[in-house]
Amino acid sequence: MPFSRAINAGLRAALAGSDRVLLMGEDIGKLGGVFRVTEGLQAEFGEQRVLDTPLAESGLVGTAIGLAMAGFRPVVEIQFDGFVFPAFDQITTQLAKLTNRHEGALQMPVVIRIPYGGHIGAVEHHQESPEAYFTHTAGLRVVSPSTPNDGYWMIQDAIASPDPVIFLEPKSKYWQKGEVDTSARALPLHASRIVRRGTDITLVGHGAMVTTMLQAAALAEAEGTSIEVVDLRSLSPVDYGPILDSVRRTGRMVYAQEAPGFTSLGSEVAATVMERAFYALEAPVLRVSGFDVPFPPAKLEGAYLPDADRILEAVDRSLAY
Amino acid sequence: MIPVDDSALVRFLDADGTFAPSPAAEPYREAVERIGDADLETFYRDMAVIRAFDVQATNLQRQGQLALWPPSYGQEAAQVGSARAARAQDHLFPSYREHVVTKIRGVDPIDIIRVMRGLTHGGWDPTDPKNGNTHIYTLVLGSQTLHATGLGMGLVFDGRCGTGDLDRDEAVIVYYGDGASSQGDVHEAMVFANSYRTPEVFFLQNNQWAISVPVATQSRSPLHKRGEGYGMPSTLIDGNDVLASWAVTRTALDEARAGGGPQAIEAMTYRLGAHTTSDDPTKYRTSDEEESWRRRDPIARMKAFLIGKGASDAFFADVEAESQALADDVRTRTNALGGLERDDMFAHVYSEQHPLVGEQRQWLADYEASFEGGAS
Numbered sequence: 001m002p003f004s005r006a007i008n009a010g011l012r013a014a015l016a017g018s019d020r021v022l023l024m025g026e027d028i029g030k031l032g033g034v035f036r037v038t039e040g041l042q043a044e045f046g047e048q049r050v051l052d053t054p055l056a057e058s059g060l061v062g063t064a065i066g067l068a069m070a071g072f073r074p075v076v077e078i079q080f081d082g083f084v085f086p087a088f089d090q091i092t093t094q095l096a097k098l099t100n101r102h103e104g105a106l107q108m109p110v111v112i113r114i115p116y117g118g119h120i121g122a123v124e125h126h127q128e129s130p131e132a133y134f135t136h137t138a139g140l141r142v143v144s145p146s147t148p149n150d151g152y153w154m155i156q157d158a159i160a161s162p163d164p165v166i167f168l169e170p171k172s173k174y175w176q177k178g179e180v181d182t183s184a185r186a187l188p189l190h191a192s193r194i195v196r197r198g199t200d201i202t203l204v205g206h207g208a209m210v211t212t213m214l215q216a217a218a219l220a221e222a223e224g225t226s227i228e229v230v231d232l233r234s235l236s237p238v239d240y241g242p243i244l245d246s247v248r249r250t251g252r253m254v255y256a257q258e259a260p261g262f263t264s265l266g267s268e269v270a271a272t273v274m275e276r277a278f279y280a281l282e283a284p285v286l287r288v289s290g291f292d293v294p295f296p297p298a299k300l301e302g303a304y305l306p307d308a309d310r311i312l313e314a315v316d317r318s319l320a321y
Numbered sequence: 322m323i324p325v326d327d328s329a330l331v332r333f334l335d336a337d338g339t340f341a342p343s344p345a346a347e348p349y350r351e352a353v354e355r356i357g358d359a360d361l362e363t364f365y366r367d368m369a370v371i372r373a374f375d376v377q378a379t380n381l382q383r384q385g386q387l388a389l390w391p392p393s394y395g396q397e398a399a400q401v402g403s404a405r406a407a408r409a410q411d412h413l414f415p416s417y418r419e420h421v422v423t424k425i426r427g428v429d430p431i432d433i434i435r436v437m438r439g440l441t442h443g444g445w446d447p448t449d450p451k452n453g454n455t456h457i458y459t460l461v462l463g464s465q466t467l468h469a470t471g472l473g474m475g476l477v478f479d480g481r482c483g484t485g486d487l488d489r490d491e492a493v494i495v496y497y498g499d500g501a502s503s504q505g506d507v508h509e510a511m512v513f514a515n516s517y518r519t520p521e522v523f524f525l526q527n528n529q530w531a532i533s534v535p536v537a538t539q540s541r542s543p544l545h546k547r548g549e550g551y552g553m554p555s556t557l558i559d560g561n562d563v564l565a566s567w568a569v570t571r572t573a574l575d576e577a578r579a580g581g582g583p584q585a586i587e588a589m590t591y592r593l594g595a596h597t598t599s600d601d602p603t604k605y606r607t608s609d610e611e612e613s614w615r616r617r618d619p620i621a622r623m624k625a626f627l628i629g630k631g632a633s634d635a636f637f638a639d640v641e642a643e644s645q646a647l648a649d650d651v652r653t654r655t656n657a658l659g660g661l662e663r664d665d666m667f668a669h670v671y672s673e674q675h676p677l678v679g680e681q682r683q684w685l686a687d688y689e690a691s692f693e694g695g696a697s
Contacts (some may be wrong), residue, residue, distance in 0.1 A: 022478075036330060048478050052507070053513070053516070054512045054513055054516050056513070057465065057507040057508065057510060058505060058506055058509050058511050059467060059470075059506070059509030059512060060471070061467075062464065062466075062468060062470070062471065062509065062510070063467050063468075063470050063471030063474055063513050064470055065467065065468050066468040066469060066470055066471020066472040066473070066474065067471045067472070067474055067475045067477065068471075069447075069456075069471065069472050069475070070472045070474075070475025070476065071475065071479075072475055072478070074559060086505075088379075089461065089464070090464065090467065090506070093461050093464070094459075094461070094464050094468070097442070099669055099670075099671070099672055100669045100670050101440065101441075101442040101443040101444045101457060102446065102447070102669075103441065103443055103446070103668070103669055104668065104669035104672070105443075105446035105447070105448055105449070106447070106448065107672045108672075138670050138678070139669070139670055141675075144409075150483070157607060161673065161675055162673055163670035163671045163672050169559065187665075208361025229598065234606065236677075237675050237676045239676075254692075298481050
């Protein structure tokens with residue numbers, strides 16, 4: 001099943017499971033969303049469960065907060081990553097803090113779905129990697145599935161969470177197919193996962209970069225290097241257990257991400273691994289990132305985005321220590 | 322200041338307390354004339370008592386007991402009339418100056434003190450019935466207008482309005498100011514409110530100044546006219562006339578709860594005090610202007626009206642005693658407020674346990690315990 005259909009199926013299951021679940025967004029009803037993730041859901045559940053809203057991102061998130069206060073579980077779709085910033089105030093100053101400000105008396109079970117990242121050759125503000133803004137904000141949980149199976153289960157787990165969840169969907173993976181086991185979830189929402197076993201070095205990343213890391217691992221294998229790949233899945237909180245176990249076995253780690261490197265998620269994970277597994281390390285933890293420039297015009301995204309070769313260059317540097 | 326169109330202004334009491342309904346007030350006249358003497362006295366009592374509280378809180382801030390105080394001095398009529406117009410089942414979203422609104426709904430005034438003393442970012446539980454569906458203060462301007470609208474959408478979706486039962490149907494009132502009216506969130510809230518026909522009253526207290534910036538910088542057209550642009554009935558009231566505030570808000574809330582969609586009210590008022598205790602109004606406005614509004618004081622106006630109706634000296638003495646008692650009680654309880662526990666900052670960041678927060682709470686506990694004698 002393609003990733004976008006898997007999320008669609010997960011949303012359908014959540015809508016069917018509770019009439020308090022609402023989907024809200026621009027063009028998510030009749031059109032089914034610009035990526036068709038919500039296709040067919042309004043026809044099935046009606047216009048009061050799947051809302052085509054006015055075109056106003058702050059309004060979307062702000063009213064979702066009020067709906068949560070009225071006992072609903074709203075799932076907001078932001079159409080593209082670069083369009084989340086008009087809603088940034090409501091997300092960071094309101095949604096993230098309201099449970100805390102109410103001293104636990106109110107819960108904020110709001111999910112914000114955001115298609116993010118590059119690889120689709122889109123125009124201005126249609127491919128960005130804003131994850132660090134959200135992981136830096138206490139009160140938010142941030143997750144990013146990278147496979148259809150995770151898309152199906154993690155969206156349901158995010159909706160079930162009593163806390164606000166920023167749900168980052170790697171948009172270049174919407175058409176990627178994979179097995180979905182609808183009978184049982186593989187992992188809890190906030191678990192990281194070793195997706196490929198290896199012995200020489202640990203690659204850690206999230207979202208679309210998981211596919212790129214697996215490509216790099218396959219190429220390295222042909223050259224005799226055994227790479228272990230960890231999919232973070234949850235960006236806040238980070239599940240360090242599998243990462244530290246892996247690094248203690250391999251002695252080396254590279255973090256790969258599309259986002260700019262400065263004060264990024266990769267910076268945080270690298271620093272923590274160095275704090276907690278220093279004596280297991282044979283080399284400093286390295287980061288492979290997008291550059292610290294605005295996401296470039298599409299014709300340059302190939303040079304901006306880390307690919308398997310850039311990851312392998314870092315692997316070689318690590319192994320050279 | 323933007324000239325007020327007197328033909329549109331709903332006013333019952335002249336500045337001297339004479340009952341003299343303006344032409345725009347006529348549709349509300351019958352309802353106002355039905356208000357019993359006991360309720361009229363309650364309106365006055367509400368305003369006078371909260372002013373004593375407000376003055377006491379300002380003094381407490383000057384004495385270093387509070388980090389900040391936003392005075393409500395001068396805006397009592399707009400607040401009392403609108404809050405008394407709400408029915409028990411209604412939901413109220415204040416911004417941060419609606420001290421008497423929260424008190425009328427049952428919130429203990431000491432809970433506001435706790436916010437301004439730096440003991441909490443919230444202060445009360447809006448889901449606790451004793452707080453009358455009153456939400457916590459919101460300091461980021463205009464944000465709460467969207468929360469109120471979202472809650473109103475929920476009322477529509479759940480069929481909790483528009484059934485024709487005024488005693489059961491629910492409505493929402495949200496308070497904001499002339500400065501906040503420039504915020505995009507207020508615009509978006511009005512768009513959403515009309516799209517989903519929320520049972521909601523947008524209650525704008527135009528107190529003429531957004532800290533030091535006059536309302537003319539926020540808008541070159543009267544703010545009440547904006548509501549019409551979004552497709553909602555909009556009414557201009559004399560915000561220093563508690564009767565106008567009560568009558569127009571009562572009508573607007575009932576029309577909203579009955580399924581008529583959102584409504585807007587602009588209450589023309591004035592904050593006689595500072596924006597907060599951090600600013601100095603003498604730097605940005607004239608004493609002549611302040612004096613002209615002081616002559617329109619909402620409490621003096623209501624007192625003159627009640628005296629004209631024969632209210633007793635004993636009543637005013639009783640209100641004075643209650644005002645003093647509240648002020649004394651707030652001072653006593655403010656001084657008795659304790660501190661916070663170290664762990665409080667880690668509590669309620671998330672509803673479900675978050676390992677990073679949990680680890681840091683434990684680290685701090687261990688660190689404090691590592692000193693001789695343990696944590697202090």
